[in-house]
Amino acid sequence: MSRSELQWQFTHRLGVSPKAYGQTLNLHRLARGAGKRRNVLDAVFEAGFGTNSAAYAAASGALGVTPGRLRGALDIGWWMGLSDLGWMLLGATTAGICWLTFGSKPGELLEELRAAFPRAQLYNDEERLYAWFERVRDFVLLPREALDLPVDIQGTAFQSRVWRALRDIPLGQTETYGEVARRLGEPKSHRAVASACARNHVALLIPCHRVVASGGTPGGYRWGVRRKKSLLQREARASECN
Secondary structure, three states: OOHHHHHHHHHHHHOOOHHHHHHHHHHHHHHHHOOOOOOHHHHHHHOOOOOHHHHHHHHHHHHOOOHHHHOOOOEEEEEEEEEOOEEEEEEEOOOOEEEEEEEOOHHHHHHHHHHHOOOOEEEEOHHHHHHHHHHHHHHHHOOOOOOOOOEOOOOOHHHHHHHHHHOOOOOOOOEEHHHHHHHOOOOOOHHHHHHHHHOOOEOOOOOHHHEEOHHHOOOOOOOOHHHHHHHHHHHHHHHHHO
8 A cells, every 4th residue: 555545544543653653662662671681772772763862752752761761760759648539649750640549458559559660669758749649639529620730651652642632621521432532533442542541540630530431321440430420529519619
């Protein structure tokens, strides 16, 4: 097929351009291989990048770190406490919040964080994170429009598009998985949208709770349907008051 036809078919079926898809694969190879190669340059070229500068630009933009920092352990600070939805664990890199979850057992929340970032160095960071934690806890009690905190997450190109789209859903409103897919220009990718929502591990800041099943039923939620219903009810009341 022609180059233009390939570009159209690829983007139509996968939701991203061939160039973006290729760069994502290169980034995944770089992230996996950075700690296994003799030096950064070997990792860069074996990942598929043509130049060192291209790898630095791509890694800094998508992952928030340079290829050199991928070779070392990631530092993640955390702080945990009780919220109106149970125990809440907030984790953050130097670039922003990378983890925000709810649960009934604090020990299990920490173990989940360790499992998600097995090479990371975790440390208690109350001094830096307490203010962010309090803002999120206040939002749970009394939802407001502005919960604008820095976020540092990694995902595929399509997941990133979905997560950005979720942040555009206004307080007090919901969209179905199909509506999000259509807004992305991918009307048949509602299952992929649902998968991206399930893989979100930054609750509230990426409001996957505002995406519901067709017919208006709540659908699934990583942190429990009861919490999802509670958040939607609180946000609906807050929106009516505003």
